[in-house]
Amino acid sequence: QVQLQESGPRQVKTSQTLSLTCSVSSGSISSGYHWAWIRLHPGGGLEWIGSISHSGYISYNPSLKGRVTISVDTSKKNLSLDVTSVIVADTAVFFCARGRGDIYGHFDLWGKGIQVTVSS
Amino acid sequence: QSVLAQPPSVFAAPGRKVTISCSGSSSNIGNNYVSWYQQLPGTAPKLLISEDNRRPSGIPDRFSGSKSATSATLAITGLQYVDEADYYCGTWDSSLGVWVFGGGTALTVL
Numbered sequence: 001q002v003q004l005q006e007s008g009p010r011q012v013k014t015s016q017t018l019s020l021t022c023s024v025s026s027g028s029i030s031s032g033y034h035w036a037w038i039r040l041h042p043g044g045g046l047e048w049i050g051s052i053s054h055s056g057y058i059s060y061n062p063s064l065k066g067r068v069t070i071s072v073d074t075s076k077k078n079l080s081l082d083v084t085s086v087i088v089a090d091t092a093v094f095f096c097a098r099g100r101g102d103i104y105g106h107f108d109l110w111g112k113g114i115q116v117t118v119s120s
Numbered sequence: 121q122s123v124l125a126q127p128p129s130v131f132a133a134p135g136r137k138v139t140i141s142c143s144g145s146s147s148n149i150g151n152n153y154v155s156w157y158q159q160l161p162g163t164a165p166k167l168l169i170s171e172d173n174r175r176p177s178g179i180p181d182r183f184s185g186s187k188s189a190t191s192a193t194l195a196i197t198g199l200q201y202v203d204e205a206d207y208y209c210g211t212w213d214s215s216l217g218v219w220v221f222g223g224g225t226a227l228t229v230l
Contacts, residue, residue: 004164036219045122046208048219061218095165103219104212106155108176110164 002027004096004111014120018086022079022096022111029077034099036107037070037081039092047092049081051103059103086118123148124209126222131230136199140225142192142209148220152212154192156185159206159224168207169194201229 008020020037029035037049050060050070060068069082079096093115097107125143132138142154156169167176169185172192184195192209210221 038219038221044128044206045223046210046221048221051219059217062216063218097165100170104152106153106167106170106210107157107165108167108170110157110166112162112164 001025002098002109004098004109006094006096006111006114008114008116010114010116012086012090012116012118014087014118015085018081018083018090018116018118020081020094020096020114020116022081024077024079024098029072029074029079032101034101034103034105035070035072035079036097036099036103037068037079038095038097038107038110040095040113041092049083049094051099052079053102057103088118088120090116091118092116122223123213123216123220124211124222126207126209126225128223129226129228131228132199134199134201134229137195137197138199138227139196140194140207140209140227142194142222144190144192144211144220146190147215148190148211148213149187149192150190151214154185154187154209154211156183156192156194157208157210159208161205165208196227199229203227204229 003025034053036051093113098109153171157165159165172187173185
């Protein structure tokens with residue numbers, strides 16, 4: 001059974017870069033799915049950060065104003081997220097998720113999430 | 121503020137039925153599939169309903185989804201204490217070019 005596991009620093013200083021990794025336990029990371037980062041804000045509410053499709057097409061949420069980079073390392077079966085110039089409002093639980101088909105497809109598998117706190 | 125509107129909380133007794141609404145617009149719910157997710161505290165969100173009303177394998181038929189125009193509804197019958205969780209709706213927004221979600225609804229079984 002495929003599992004997703006997020007990892008990375010749990011505390012980041014403001015203005016620094018947050019880097020997270022999602023490990024895919026089995027199966028191919030490049031076949032027939034899109035891979036996404038989604039975050040849950042402290043007050044509630046999920047926010048889609050962006051997705052990378054099986055063909056390599058990447059789409060980001062404009063709300064993050066160009067601070068985000070998502071990439072895939074197919075050999076290591078890792079999905080990565082970088083968020084630059086973080087602010088306190090970036091504090092959230094970050095999830096990686098697998099989406100069916102192209103980037104419009106629903107998310108059929110999620111990681112447990114990693115709590116990241118941004119502070120000065 | 122979330123693009124999709126959900127009630128913050130719902131309450132119901134064990135064995136009863138509860139519905140959770142998700143309201144959007146023509147650019148999201150009105151023209152794209154809606155999916156529903158359940159999140160128990162400290163666990164990974166789980167897909168409950170895809171493509172408006174399809175239940176993935178392993179999801180009990182107590183859970184059902186429906187959609188009309190720009191609103192979607194998740195119904196849970198035969199409520200059990202294990203159903204206490206946060207529930208989120210989500211869909212693609214064709215105008216914004218992003219996935220959008222509701223703010224989440226906390227279900228309490230009392």
